[in-house]
Amino acid sequence: MVSNAEVVVVGGGLEGLAIAWALADRGVRDVLVLEREGLCSGGTAKSSSIVRCHYGVASLAAMSQRGVELFADAEEILGSDVGYRRTGYAVGVGPENADALRANVALQQSVGVGVREMSAADMRELWQGMYVDDFATFAYEPDGGRGDAYLLGMAFGSRARELGVRVRQQTPVTRLLTGDDGRVSGVETAGGERISAGTVVLANGPWSVALAEPLGVDLPVWAQRAQIVMVDPGEPLGEVPVFSDLVSLQYVRTEPSGELLFGNSDHSTPEYADPDTYRNRADDSFVEMAGEKLAHRFPSWAEPRMITSYAGCYDVTPDYNPVIGPAEVPGLFLAVGFSGHGFKLAPAVGRLVTDLIVDGVSGDPAIPAEDFRLARFAEGAPLVSRNPYAGAGQMR
Numbered sequence: 001m002v003s004n005a006e007v008v009v010v011g012g013g014l015e016g017l018a019i020a021w022a023l024a025d026r027g028v029r030d031v032l033v034l035e036r037e038g039l040c041s042g043g044t045a046k047s048s049s050i051v052r053c054h055y056g057v058a059s060l061a062a063m064s065q066r067g068v069e070l071f072a073d074a075e076e077i078l079g080s081d082v083g084y085r086r087t088g089y090a091v092g093v094g095p096e097n098a099d100a101l102r103a104n105v106a107l108q109q110s111v112g113v114g115v116r117e118m119s120a121a122d123m124r125e126l127w128q129g130m131y132v133d134d135f136a137t138f139a140y141e142p143d144g145g146r147g148d149a150y151l152l153g154m155a156f157g158s159r160a161r162e163l164g165v166r167v168r169q170q171t172p173v174t175r176l177l178t179g180d181d182g183r184v185s186g187v188e189t190a191g192g193e194r195i196s197a198g199t200v201v202l203a204n205g206p207w208s209v210a211l212a213e214p215l216g217v218d219l220p221v222w223a224q225r226a227q228i229v230m231v232d233p234g235e236p237l238g239e240v241p242v243f244s245d246l247v248s249l250q251y252v253r254t255e256p257s258g259e260l261l262f263g264n265s266d267h268s269t270p271e272y273a274d275p276d277t278y279r280n281r282a283d284d285s286f287v288e289m290a291g292e293k294l295a296h297r298f299p300s301w302a303e304p305r306m307i308t309s310y311a312g313c314y315d316v317t318p319d320y321n322p323v324i325g326p327a328e329v330p331g332l333f334l335a336v337g338f339s340g341h342g343f344k345l346a347p348a349v350g351r352l353v354t355d356l357i358v359d360g361v362s363g364d365p366a367i368p369a370e371d372f373r374l375a376r377f378a379e380g381a382p383l384v385s386r387n388p389y390a391g392a393g394q395m396r
């Protein structure tokens with residue numbers, strides 16, 4: 001069987017479906033999404049889905065801000081609730097990072113983010129019982145909070161289908177096809193079907209590497225295992241903000257049930273993994289470390305207990321930032337390497353890829369496409385925070 005599409009998107013996760021939606025929303029409706037399993041069954045299903053604009057890279061802060069704007073109007077734009085809850089987002093740093101935090105707050109404000117610096121006393125008001133004496137200062141985003149990457153991805157997929165996009169699940173792409181001119185001309189699926197396409201977008205996370213490699217496109221993307229522990233704090237926490245603790249290197253967010261999601265922000269010893277066979281539960285040593293970090297930060301909890309745990313994989317790049325844009329092979333676009341922070345960027349990723357396919361340039365002056373070019377690695381010009389936090393890993 002032979003079929004075709006103007007654009008084929010490989011990967012029906014959050015980013016692929018955001019791209020399909022944004023293309024269709026701009027009138028490019030001959031789009032085919034090919035997903036090897038079920039929609040949003042990859043990294044998206046494991047996302048902590050934290051909404052924050054706290055970055056030291058202006059374009060990333062602006063992309064998150066576009067995400068917040070879409071989440072707030074999701075019912076109107078996508079026709080469904082995407083789980084966005086405006087609980088607020090706070091980040092705390094020690095004295096060595098206070099100046100960097102202030103510089104980052106100013107950078108975020110310059111691209112329109114609603115964020116302010118706040119004191120330890122303010123933090124204690126937002127979260128009673130938190131031990132705050134080892135923090136120097138905090139930043140607070142009232143519009144931050146939590147979302148739901150799965151709901152968002154499915155909402156993009158649903159709206160894209162309403163606009164005419166075709167989606168095929170259980171359809172792994174096994175090979176990219178090229179014409180005599182070297183241009184990517186389509187894909188071949190595991191069923192042997194050849195689908196011709198004007199443009200192919202790789203939005204399949206760490207699995208993109210194997211498809212790009214035969215074309216000489218070397219994607220520096222690895223799967224990095226990320227463990228999560230769900231905790232019953234043993235007491236009602238009420239409406240507390242999502243919190244990034246850059247002293248103990250942990251992040252916490254509440255579930256509507258009152259349970260607490262714990263994630264580790266210490267990436268100093270990354271565990272690279274096979275995204276198809278990694279261990280899907282937290283290790284005992286991780287659970288122990290989570291218990292110690294939580295006990296330090298929340299000493300008033302009488303009897304916290306672990307409810308469950310799981311693990312996912314980030315698709316990380318050397319600078320922990322995504323690759324978005326054309327590959328050196330004509331006809332091929334990339335949207336990969338989201339490095340554990342692609343959830344709230346997704347609405348802007350969809351728009352950026354669409355602008356690049358249709359116009360060849362970003363339509364948003366605050367989001368220059370050059371920032372995300374693949375060539376930055378070969379050029380030795382990684383995309384890094386203008387105001388990095390000492391000892392706080394690569395994540396912001």
Ligand SMILES: Cc1cc2nc3c(=O)[nH]c(=O)nc-3n(C[C@H](O)[C@H](O)[C@H](O)COP(=O)(O)OP(=O)(O)OC[C@H]3O[C@@H](n4cnc5c(N)ncnc54)[C@H](O)[C@@H]3O)c2cc1C
Pocket residue numbers: 010011012013014015016034035036037038039040041042043044045046047048049050051149171172173174203204205207208211226227228311312313314335336338339340341342343344345
């Ligand atoms: C534990 C964890 C916590 C996270 N927390 C946050 C957070 O708090 N905030 C935030 O912003 N981000 C967070 N993220 C990151 C965010 O969730 C991801 O960046 C985003 O969901 C990735 O979407 P994706 O579409 O790129 O990848 P995926 O969801 O992995 O989608 C890729 C899809 O491609 C499919 N595929 C693979 N190969 C093929 C093929 N050959 N043919 C067809 N289909 C194929 C896969 O089956 C998969 O469905 C987190 C991620 C993890 C793992």
